[in-house]
Amino acid sequence: MIEDDxxxxxxxxRQQLIEQGVxxxxxxxxxxxxxxxxxxxxxxxxxxxTTTDVVSIAGRIVAIRDQGKVAFIVLRDAQGxxxxxxxxxxxxEEAFAEMKNLDVGDWIGVEGLVMRxxxxxxxxxxxxxxxxxxxxxxxxxxxxGLADKExxxxxxYVDLIVNQEVKEVFVKRFKIVAAMxxxxxxxxxxxxxTPMLHPIPGGATAKPFITHHNxxxxxxxxxxxxxxHLKRLLVxxxxxxxxxxxxxxxxxxxxxxxxxxxxLEAYQAYTDINGIADFTREVIQEACLAANGTLQIEYQRxxxxxxGTWARRTMLDLVSESAGEEVSFNRTLTELQMLAxxxxxxxxxxxxxGKLISELYEKLVEHRLVQPTFVTEHPLExxxxxxxKADDGNVTDRFELLICGREFANGFSELNDxxxxxxxxxxxxxxxxxGDEEAMGYDEDYVRALEYGMPxxxxxxxxVDRLVMLLTDVPSIRDVLLFPHMRDES
Numbered sequence: 001m002i003e004d005d006x007x008x009x010x011x012x013x014r015q016q017l018i019e020q021g022v023x024x025x026x027x028x029x030x031x032x033x034x035x036x037x038x039x040x041x042x043x044x045x046x047x048x049x050t051t052t053d054v055v056s057i058a059g060r061i062v063a064i065r066d067q068g069k070v071a072f073i074v075l076r077d078a079q080g081x082x083x084x085x086x087x088x089x090x091x092x093e094e095a096f097a098e099m100k101n102l103d104v105g106d107w108i109g110v111e112g113l114v115m116r117x118x119x120x121x122x123x124x125x126x127x128x129x130x131x132x133x134x135x136x137x138x139x140x141x142x143x144x145g146l147a148d149k150e151x152x153x154x155x156x157y158v159d160l161i162v163n164q165e166v167k168e169v170f171v172k173r174f175k176i177v178a179a180m181x182x183x184x185x186x187x188x189x190x191x192x193x194t195p196m197l198h199p200i201p202g203g204a205t206a207k208p209f210i211t212h213h214n215x216x217x218x219x220x221x222x223x224x225x226x227x228x229h230l231k232r233l234l235v236x237x238x239x240x241x242x243x244x245x246x247x248x249x250x251x252x253x254x255x256x257x258x259x260x261x262x263x264l265e266a267y268q269a270y271t272d273i274n275g276i277a278d279f280t281r282e283v284i285q286e287a288c289l290a291a292n293g294t295l296q297i298e299y300q301r302x303x304x305x306x307x308g309t310w311a312r313r314t315m316l317d318l319v320s321e322s323a324g325e326e327v328s329f330n331r332t333l334t335e336l337q338m339l340a341x342x343x344x345x346x347x348x349x350x351x352x353x354g355k356l357i358s359e360l361y362e363k364l365v366e367h368r369l370v371q372p373t374f375v376t377e378h379p380l381e382x383x384x385x386x387x388x389k390a391d392d393g394n395v396t397d398r399f400e401l402l403i404c405g406r407e408f409a410n411g412f413s414e415l416n417d418x419x420x421x422x423x424x425x426x427x428x429x430x431x432x433x434x435g436d437e438e439a440m441g442y443d444e445d446y447v448r449a450l451e452y453g454m455p456x457x458x459x460x461x462x463x464v465d466r467l468v469m470l471l472t473d474v475p476s477i478r479d480v481l482l483f484p485h486m487r488d489e490s
Contacts, residue, residue: 010103010136017134024134029109032056036079042114042122050115055124057082058109058132060161061102062139071099075110075124084110085123095129105135153478154486166479172291173468173480179290180264180464181244183283189240189266194229196222196246200441203227204461205384205428206249209259222248225461227385228446230267231414234457235449242266244464255476256406259485262464269455272387272413273397276458277374280401280409281310284467291471299404299470302370310372312399315361318375322364329353329394336360350434354379354394369402378412384424386412408467411460418450 017024033055045051059077073084088096090112102108112126139162152159152166160167181191199218201208203225213220226245233241244264251257264283268276288295288306295307319327323339331339336356340347345359357379369375377395380388386396398412415421425442432441468480478484 006138007136010134010138013101013103014134014136017131022131024131026109026130026132029058029130029132030056031058031109034079035059035075035077035082038082038114038124039080039122042116045114045116045122047116047120048118050125051113053114054111054127055114056109056111057124059107060135061104061106061108062161064102064104066100071096073099073102075108083117083121083123084112085115085117085125086129087125090125090127091129099126099129102129102131103135103138105137105139106131107133107135149478150486153484154489156482169468169472169474169480170482172472175290176287176468176471177244177262177464179287180283180462183286184242184264184266187240187279189242189268190238192230192233192238192241192243194223194226194243194245198223200443202441202443202446203229203385204249205382207251209248209250224249225263226265227267227459227461228443230265231454231457231459232446232449234267234269234414235452235454239269239455240267253485256466256469258465258477258481261477263461264464265459265461267414267457267459269457271458272456273376273399273411273458276411276413276460277312277399277401279458280411280460280462281372283462284408287467288471297471297473299473300475302404304403304470305371310374310401312374312376314377315357315365315375315379315395316377318365318369319357319361322368323360327357327360329357350431350436352381354381358382366402366407367405370404372401372403374399374401381427383412384428385415385421387415387417388420403470406466407463408470409460409462411458414454414457414459416450416454416456418447421450422447 014024035057038055057075057077059075061073062076062081063074065072069088071086073086074081075084086096086099091099109130109132110124110126111128112124115123115125117123140158185191197211197213197220199220201221201224204227206224208221208224210219210221223245225247226243230241230243242264244262246260246262248260250259253259266279268279285295285306288297295305297304297306316328327336327339331353333353336353337347340356340359343360343363345363347356376399377389378386378398378400380394380396383396383398386398389395389397396412400407401409415424425447429442465477465480469477472480474480
């Protein structure tokens, strides 16, 4: 029956309004004040006082309490909640009766007098209420907790309405991104835009998404990283560039991975791994201050100190320390394979010493690095775009920033030798032919750009989503994405 179905009841109200000549979906309403402005302006208003100040506010009804000749409505705008103290002698009999026909979830516009109740509640006493949008679907009474997470992620619009702490996370996210942008801007970096459709997957080792361009009748790849296009701009004469970009990787989904994600990538001419590491630290510190007002934070009950300068350790030292024996390129391939097997690493054909060392690092070391640490000197085999270390051709001038056992940034002194780069691309093609789906493609145009000459440079990619997770203390990447990717509804 219709009275048993709240959606049908609301649809009937909508139809009744239309028949009465009332538009249930208004075109506009003049909003002159916001809730936060009223709270600030009338902070000193005494309990029980009523002003003659008429204000105009609008928002969604999130609660209604009917007490006969008086009704209390909680109105929520983008900045907060305020109580509407609705009285029949102020609104009039007809308008008061229409007010009682409103539902939780409806959007309304209100003009009324600012007052404070005897109990100290700042309120607006409406003189006029206009229905702006009739809500047909009631808000859930309980829309939180682990059992509802899938529904919350899928219906983020409801999640934002009923869980204010969720909205606060995203407000912080926007502050973090704005602070990162400002940090780059004040250091002379120009924000640029590069293509999201690439003819060749490059700039990182990852499995790409493939799409087809009808006009050109050829396949393209959704960007896995903007790196190679940004470095082309250094060739063209820009000295400092950055992009806050969306990239895509056709890989698994878990607490720390989403197929579509955001990074800040920046490239600076005439600097190296040291200069770009300093830039990375400063950007993250300024983002943390913008979000939290302090560099002493907690992540999932673990204290994290983001102040000062951060530790720098080489990969080989860390792996040797964790393995309890020397791990270096002086060891034979067989010895490193045996060590990997002893640590339950499934060794694949074609892995060289560098790949084995990198896998040992991921298995034995990463989870141990809680406080911010730059892990340096990554193997050449796993770093196809980084410059070789001057005194050791087995490793590169590359760092990964680890915090709480997770990677937050990847940076290096950029390889700008076109002959060396051509050889490394060739090695990636060989790895792809051997079955490595994440190996890079051979970007001949990028090599041609390097042949025109790229200045010495440092570059970094900072994972924005993971950084927001850290700075807002949430456990899953889905908690910092407004619309995370989901499996189809059953």
